[in-house]
Amino acid sequence: QVRLIESGGGLVQAGGSLRLSCAASGRTFSDYAVGWFRQAPGKERALVAAMRWSDLSTYYADSVKGRFTISRDNAKNAVYLQMNSLKPEDTAVYFCAADRTGISSDPDVVAYWGQGTQVTVSS
Secondary structure, three states: OEEEEEEOOEEEEOOOOEEEEEEEEEOOHHHOEEEEEEEOOOOOOEEEEEEOOOOOOEEEOOOOOOOEEEEEEHHHOEEEEEEOOOOHHHOEEEEEEEEOOOOOOOHHHOOEEOOOEEEEEEO
């Protein structure tokens, strides 16, 4: 079992930055792929960024490439999402996710979730 707790959300103006953190506890976190999803009102949960455990390779949704950066610190059992040049369309609840087999773009097959943190970007 892996427990995930997000923090760092909030209200920011367009063009600003936020850094989300995800603290993990439970099993050996370094063996898990990690990712961030987001869900805006009335929309499906969508994969934003992911990182494999084996080679630390990353994936980014086209909408956030060049603006968001995912990173992890296995010593601290933590995952981060640095979000720069934020836009109003980035407004959503952001969820941290983990899975030993990888982070699928289908949220229904991802094993572990945090409770989510709200990010609101004002124009």
